[in-house]
Amino acid sequence: MADIIATNETILVVGGGISGMTAAIEAAECGKQVILIEKGPSVGGRVSQLYKYFPKLCHPTCGLEINLRRLKGNKNVRLLTMTEVSEVSGEAGNYSVTLKTTPRYVNENCTACGACSEVVDAEFDDAYNYGLGKRKGAYLPNKMAYPQRYVLDPQIIGTPDATKAKEACKYDAIDLEMQEESNTITVGAIIWATGWQPYDANKIQPYGYDRIANVITSVEFERLMDPHGPTGGKLLRPSDGKEAKDIAFIQCAGSRDRNYLKHCSRICCMASLKQTTYVRERYADEGKATVYYIDIRAIDRIDDFYQKVKADENVTFIKSKVARIDEDKASGNPILHGVNTEGYHRYANQHDLVVLAVGMEPSVAQDEFPVKVTINEEGFIEQDEANGAIFAAGCSADALDVNRAVQNATASALRAIQVVNRAAGMEG
Amino acid sequence: MSTMNQAKVEKYRNDFLKEVTANVEEGEWVKMCMQCGVCAGSCPFGPYWEHPPQEIFMMIRAGKREEVLTSTSMWMCTSCYNCIARCPRELPITHIMHGLAHYADRLGLAPKNQPTRKFANLFWNNLTKKGRANELKLGIALYFMNGFIEGIKTALKMQKMGLNMFKTKRLSPMELLGGHGIKDTGGLHAILKKAREIELANAEKFNG
Numbered sequence A: 001m002a003d004i005i006a007t008n009e010t011i012l013v014v015g016g017g018i019s020g021m022t023a024a025i026e027a028a029e030c031g032k033q034v035i036l037i038e039k040g041p042s043v044g045g046r047v048s049q050l051y052k053y054f055p056k057l058c059h060p061t062c063g064l065e066i067n068l069r070r071l072k073g074n075k076n077v078r079l080l081t082m083t084e085v086s087e088v089s090g091e092a093g094n095y096s097v098t099l100k101t102t103p104r105y106v107n108e109n110c111t112a113c114g115a116c117s118e119v120v121d122a123e124f125d126d127a128y129n130y131g132l133g134k135r136k137g138a139y140l141p142n143k144m145a146y147p148q149r150y151v152l153d154p155q156i157i158g159t160p161d162a163t164k165a166k167e168a169c170k171y172d173a174i175d176l177e178m179q180e181e182s183n184t185i186t187v188g189a190i191i192w193a194t195g196w197q198p199y200d201a202n203k204i205q206p207y208g209y210d211r212i213a214n215v216i217t218s219v220e221f222e223r224l225m226d227p228h229g230p231t232g233g234k235l236l237r238p239s240d241g242k243e244a245k246d247i248a249f250i251q252c253a254g255s256r257d258r259n260y261l262k263h264c265s266r267i268c269c270m271a272s273l274k275q276t277t278y279v280r281e282r283y284a285d286e287g288k289a290t291v292y293y294i295d296i297r298a299i300d301r302i303d304d305f306y307q308k309v310k311a312d313e314n315v316t317f318i319k320s321k322v323a324r325i326d327e328d329k330a331s332g333n334p335i336l337h338g339v340n341t342e343g344y345h346r347y348a349n350q351h352d353l354v355v356l357a358v359g360m361e362p363s364v365a366q367d368e369f370p371v372k373v374t375i376n377e378e379g380f381i382e383q384d385e386a387n388g389a390i391f392a393a394g395c396s397a398d399a400l401d402v403n404r405a406v407q408n409a410t411a412s413a414l415r416a417i418q419v420v421n422r423a424a425g426m427e428g
Numbered sequence B: 001m002s003t004m005n006q007a008k009v010e011k012y013r014n015d016f017l018k019e020v021t022a023n024v025e026e027g028e029w030v031k032m033c034m035q036c037g038v039c040a041g042s043c044p045f046g047p048y049w050e051h052p053p054q055e056i057f058m059m060i061r062a063g064k065r066e067e068v069l070t071s072t073s074m075w076m077c078t079s080c081y082n083c084i085a086r087c088p089r090e091l092p093i094t095h096i097m098h099g100l101a102h103y104a105d106r107l108g109l110a111p112k113n114q115p116t117r118k119f120a121n122l123f124w125n126n127l128t129k130k131g132r133a134n135e136l137k138l139g140i141a142l143y144f145m146n147g148f149i150e151g152i153k154t155a156l157k158m159q160k161m162g163l164n165m166f167k168t169k170r171l172s173p174m175e176l177l178g179g180h181g182i183k184d185t186g187g188l189h190a191i192l193k194k195a196r197e198i199e200l201a202n203a204e205k206f207n208g
């Protein structure tokens, strides 16, 4: 990787989710040199883990594919996967950045034929499926993965599995000697697009995510719907593998709560409304969804979507933040306890499956930033003069849906372009 | 209607939320409630009482003065703190419940025969007289709280425990004659008087 060419006219984009990809492509299409780094083995971020997008309910593969085509076709972007920033120094227009790249153990020769994966025995929790399934120790991150290149899990290195994988590869693509690399480059501006992560549901003690098998999170629910996902697209519940047809959604699970995340995560109301349509898609009239909410925050044009879901007679809305959940031992059904604000009626409702609409928090913790930027109370990066030429994009700036994340990323690309133009002496 | 009650009604007219904000301990928090229902759903008393905290807070905002202040609900709170621990807005719910009970008591609106109220008053009078709780007098008063016959029955039932307490010097019969107290009861009474003055002045000052 010694061939990375970068100058103070180069823009570094950190994070290859939809926001980072957008920022990188926009800047590159304006003729700027861009280095896009991604911590994981492929780009796409959390969007690649969704079954469908609201509000139009199309598959994310479509949106990602367009971006991938633009990315592949543009010579101005250099993509480095499995790479993170370890150090930043300097100032706007002239930063020195140290990048750390962990070994993939698979080089550019890989044709994604899959032979290595077949011979490897070891299996690990599949992070792409939020741990709902297993994947081999040699794997393709996901069907859509770009680059389409396999990865060896570092945990099989030094075991017989690694040798077996190497022997199975007919393209000389496996290199067990790969080492961690460190490179220091010069760039003019940095776009920080490291995105979000689901709030840890284990911390919401009264909801029993850690104790009750049939309490899952909204991000896991997306994976259950995926035909290539851990259940082949069936809504099977964890306790007994039965089809879940009566599904409860709990809003603000970890958000708007001074015990957890103070902020409203903004997208989870829409995400649950969208997910009620999944239940109907799978079971038609047999599918039932119940949404427990404080208030539904579906804003502006998205309100139409809410009205449509509200009109569905198989979807029930209960105005109540669920107080606690326990389990019916015989059936494995979660029982939701609370008081309905409309009439103050106490309820104890059983459902087949409970989906927690977990909040969004920044993926990089406040004290883990390799560079000093202004961070707000919620952990998101604030726009601030003091940040120099470091600009946040997408969910590292706020809890945003894809539409707004992309707008935000484009704005950041423009800001970064202005800085490198100045560095090049072409004011504007 | 007590004169204090009359005065408050006139002062705040229909704005019961304002009245609570000004006069009830931690009352300024009531407006922060977002009606999520977690306190009501978490309260162990939930199924047994008239109005859980969530509902009380909404009733305050809806101006249901009479219904709130005469309710038995706030008197049932056991201070288990479940609600405080879980309220997403960190309302000091337990304290508000006690504050409301106290305010209703001062106005003379609290339900007359609510046992917690009776006990609270007995305890307060017992404690403030000498600065220390007089267990013997308090115990006896408690026995007779529900009438003379009930009191005799309870006293007989508790006889053995009482005797054991005498034996282990946990209860002195001398307490009946005056009883032990702190050195400066006059000072204590002055402090309590001052505290009440401050409380009233604060309520007077408030104009939110």
Ligand SMILES: Cc1cc2nc3c(=O)[nH]c(=O)nc-3n(C[C@H](O)[C@H](O)[C@H](O)COP(=O)(O)OP(=O)(O)OC[C@H]3O[C@@H](n4cnc5c(N)ncnc54)[C@H](O)[C@@H]3O)c2cc1C
Pocket: A014, A015, A016, A017, A018, A019, A020, A037, A038, A039, A040, A043, A044, A045, A046, A047, A050, A052, A053, A054, A055, A083, A084, A085, A193, A194, A195, A196, A197, A218, A219, A222, A267, A271, A274, A358, A360, A363, A364, A393, A394, A395, A396, A400, A401, A402, A403, A405
């Ligand atoms: C349950 C659920 C359903 C949703 N459904 C929809 C929907 O239907 N429609 C919609 O518009 N939005 C939806 N969203 C929101 C959507 O997921 C986000 O808007 C989107 O993921 C934002 O993209 P991003 O690029 O900002 O962040 P991310 O998708 O999080 O991407 C960040 C990227 O940065 C990488 N990264 C992280 N840290 C580092 C690091 N230190 N160094 C290098 N790289 C790093 C990550 O690996 C990742 O690839 C949903 C969200 C949830 C929770």
Ligand code: SF4
Pocket: A106, A109, A110, A111, A112, A113, A114, A115, A116, A117, A150, A168, A169, A170, A171, A172, A173, A174
């Ligand atoms: S590493 Fe080799 S065996 Fe594995 S998928 Fe790539 S080309 Fe095939």
Ligand code: SF4
Pocket: A251, A252, A253, A255, A256, A263, A264, A265, A266, A267, A268, A269, A270, A295, A296, A297, A357, A359
């Ligand atoms: S978007 Fe909806 S579910 Fe998410 S935190 Fe806000 S109100 Fe709660």
Ligand code: SF4
Pocket: B032, B033, B034, B035, B036, B037, B038, B039, B040, B053, B054, B057, B086, B087, B088, B089, B090, B091, B093
């Ligand atoms: S838990 Fe807090 S915010 Fe929710 S209803 Fe009770 S007092 Fe209001």
Ligand code: SF4
Pocket: B039, B042, B043, B044, B045, B053, B076, B077, B078, B079, B080, B081, B082, B083, B084, B093, B094, B097
């Ligand atoms: S502190 Fe009082 S109001 Fe709160 S949960 Fe316990 S009993 Fe109920």
